[in-house]
Amino acid sequence: MPNYPANKLSTSDQTINILQITDLHLSTPVFVDESNTYSDDVTCQRSFEAVLQQALSEDIRCDLIIVTGDLVNRVKSSIYDHIFTVLQATQIPFACIAGNHDVTDENGKDLPFFQRELVAQPADSRLLSRHVIETDFWQLLLLDSSISGKVAGEITPTDINWLCERLSTCNKPALIALHHHIVPVDSDWIDTHMAENTESFWEHMAPFEQLQVVISGHTHQEQVRLRQGVTVYSTPSTCYQFKPYEDDFSYDEHALPGYRWLQLANNGTVASWVERLDT
Secondary structure (H helix, E strand, C coil): CCCCCCCEECCCCCCEEEEEECCCCECCCCECCCCCCECCCHHHHHHHHHHHHHHHHCCCCCCEEEEECCCECCCCHHHHHHHHHHHHHCCCCEEEECCHHHCEEEECCCCCHHHCEEEECCCCCCCECCEEEEECCCEEEECCCECCCCCCEECCHHHHHHHHHHHHHCCCCEEEECCCCCCCCCCHHHHCCCEECHHHHHHHHCCCCCEEEEEECCCCCCEEEEECCEEEEECCCCCCCECCCCCCCCECCCCCCEEEEEEECCCCCEEEEEEECCC
16 A cells, blocks of 8 residues: 555645544444445444545645544454545555554443453554654654553553654654543543553653644544643544543534644644534
8 A cells, every 4th residue: 555554754835734533433334224224333434434525625735644543343354444445545645553442342232331241353454553654843653552352541661662762862843643542531431441551651751842742532522631741632533422521421412523633833833623524
């Protein structure tokens, strides 16, 4: 795949425009009857493609697409084949990392969460881990925070050592992308499934003033946090959303599918905003 994975980017105006999409949760489309009526499984598929079409129709050049995990709702190679075909057709460099649903199947989805069976699965070989995308003025560092068979994630000591090495040898402004959130979003149920080892991560990142941005998925909502001078962005799902600031699991029925733009300037500054799917 000529556009995958993205490794090095350069633009004439010295700005990198990144489209972040996350939590696609695609399943194999299932026809219900001979009239070609789809089940609800196709909702996320249609939403993903509508989000991509809308974003790439905007009056902004897209230099890179980063997909921050949970590409699928059940681990099947054929679903990844479709996603990669759709992304490849944009002819825009892209990069994908794993989320918990990319390494864990949930059996018994009709049951309460604590009664479901979590089945560990291997990650698709196309999903990236400890991957670097170099630009003229930035370095983008992509991590796989997923743990096979679990909902929560982890930034491992090996990940932290890798980040420290990269940041020690390159003083360009840096962006880290991963699936699991690393700052609580004040919802008890999802914060119990955030990345583990985050305090060690923040402790080790403290000396590196060039770390500017962290982007993640997993929370299915838009939030912006600040820690140690680092802006931490949570981004909506391209499909269904979770209600913010709720201690018990709750869908946000009024929030539309969304995506995030990030503009990385040559002086290390960042502009970022969320767009929602037009109704």
